[in-house]
Amino acid sequence: xxxxxxxxxxxxxxxxxxxxxxxxxxxxxxxxxxxxxxxxxxxxxxxxxxxxxxxxxxxxxxxxxxxxxxxxxxxxxxxxxxxxxxxxxxxxxxxxxxxxxxxxxxxxxxxxxxxxxxxxxxxxxxxxxxxxxxxxxxxxxxxxxxxxxxxxxxxxxxxxxxxxxxxxxxxxxxxxxxxxxxxxxxxxxxxxxxxxxxxxxxxxxxxxxxxxxxxxxxxxxxxxxxxxxxxxxxxxxxxxxxxxxxxxxxxxxxxxxxxxxxxxxxxxxxxxxxxxxxxxxxxxxxxxxxxxxxxxxxxxxxxxxxxxxxxx
Numbered sequence: 622x623x624x625x626x627x628x629x630x631x632x633x634x635x636x637x638x639x640x641x642x643x644x645x646x647x648x649x650x651x652x653x654x655x656x657x658x659x660x661x662x663x664x665x666x667x668x669x670x671x672x673x674x675x676x677x678x679x680x681x682x683x684x685x686x687x688x689x690x691x692x693x694x695x696x697x698x699x700x701x702x703x704x705x706x707x708x709x710x711x712x713x714x715x716x717x718x719x720x721x722x723x724x725x726x727x728x729x730x731x732x733x734x735x736x737x738x739x740x741x742x743x744x745x746x747x748x749x750x751x752x753x754x755x756x757x758x759x760x761x762x763x764x765x766x767x768x769x770x771x772x773x774x775x776x777x778x779x780x781x782x783x784x785x786x787x788x789x790x791x792x793x794x795x796x797x798x799x800x801x802x803x804x805x806x807x808x809x810x811x812x813x814x815x816x817x818x819x820x821x822x823x824x825x826x827x828x829x830x831x832x833x834x835x836x837x838x839x840x841x842x843x844x845x846x847x848x849x850x851x852x853x854x855x856x857x858x859x860x861x862x863x864x865x866x867x868x869x870x871x872x873x874x875x876x877x878x879x880x881x882x883x884x885x886x887x888x889x890x891x892x893x894x895x896x897x898x899x900x901x902x903x904x905x906x907x908x909x910x911x912x913x914x915x916x917x918x919x920x921x922x923x924x925x926x927x928x929x930x931x932x933x
Contacts, residue, residue: 693766700773707780711787803871805849806931807895809879810902810913812840818925834923835878835916842883842911844902848893849877849929857885863914864906867899876921880914881906 625646632639816837823829852869855876860866863880867887870876883903893899904911917926 697769697773700777704773704776704780707777707784711780711784800873802851802895803873803875805871805875805877805917805926805929807847807849808838808930809849809877809915810838810840810844810846812838812844812902812912815839815910815912818923818927835880835914836926837912837914838902839910839912840902842901842903845898846879846882846900846902846913848895848897848899851892851894852877854887854889854891854893854899857887857889860906862907864908865900865903866906869893869899874920876916876918877926878914878916878918880916881908881912883911 627644627646627649629642629644630639631642814836816833818836819833820830821833823831846867848869850871852871854867855870856866856868858865860880863878865882865885866878866880867882867885868876868878879900881903882900882905884901885899886901887893887899900913902911902913908914915926917924917929
C-alpha cells in the first residue's frame with residue numbers, strides 16, 4: 622500500500638507520444654483534506670473583506686452626515702444669535718422709553734447701550750451657508766429643515782417688526798418729550814386709596830349719591846403732597862368745599878387739583894417739577910378725615926386720575 626499511486630495520462634490531440642504523471646495516493650488523499658480547508662479560508666477572507674469594506678463605506682457616510690449636522694447646528698446657532706441680538710436691542714429701546722417717560726431713575730441708565738440696527742439680508746442669507754457640493758439631504762432632513770426654517774423666519778419677521786415699531790415709537794416720544802414730562806404719571810402722595818373716581822353715596826351720612834370727581838388718598842396730617850409732573854401753579858388758596866387747595870397747570874389742557882391740604886408750600890405763578898413737594902395732607906374744607914382729594918382735569922372736565930398713574 623505504501624507504493625500505491627494514481628496515474629494521470631495526458632494525450633495530445635496530434636500524434637505525439639502520450640505523457641504519464643504518477644501521483645502518490647497519499648498526496649491525493651491529503652489534497653482532498655486540504656482543498657476544502659483552503660476553500661473555506663478563502664470564503665471567510667472574502668466575507669471579512671466585504672464586511673470591512675461595508676464598514677468603511679458606512680463610516681464615510683456617517684462622517685458626511687455628521688458634517689452636515691454640524692453645519693446645520695451652526696446655521697441655526699447663527700440664527701439664534703441674530704434673534705438674541707434683536708431681543709437685546711428691543712430691551713434697550715424699552716429702557717429708553719422708560720427713561721424719557723420718567724418711569725425709571727435716569728442714573729440707572731447712565732451707561733447707554735448703542736446697538737446697530739438689524740440687517741435683514743444678513744438673516745435671510747443664512748439659507749445659503751451650506752455648500753452646494755454636499756450630498757443631497759434625505760426627505761426627513763429636508764422636511765425638518767423646512768419646518769425649522771419656517772419657524773425661524775416667523776420669529777425673525779416678528780422680532781424685526783416689533784423692533785421697528787419700538788424704534789418709531791422711541792423717535793415719536795423723543796420728539797414729544799416735553800409733553801411726556803407734563804403727564805401726571807406719579808402718585809401725588811403716599812397712602813391708601815380711600816375713595817375712587819365715580820358716583821358714590823355721600824360720606825356725610827345724608828344717603829345722597831353724588832359724583833366724586835377725583836381720587837382720595839388717605840394718610841396722616843403733614844404727609845407731603847408732591848407734583849406728579851412739571852407744571853406751573855395757577856391757584857394756591859382756599860376754595861369752597863376743597864378747603865386749602867393747590868391747582869397746577871401742566872399745559873396741553875391738563876390740570877391737577879389737590880384739596881383739603883393742611884399747608885400750602887407754593888405760590889401762584891411758581892414753576893414746579895415732578896416730585897417737588899407742593900403741600901401737606903390735611904383735613905381742611907368739607908372733609909371727613911385726613912387725606913388729599915386729587916383731581917385730573919382735561920380741558921376743564923374731570924377724568925379718572927388712575928388712568929394717568931403708572932406706578933404700582
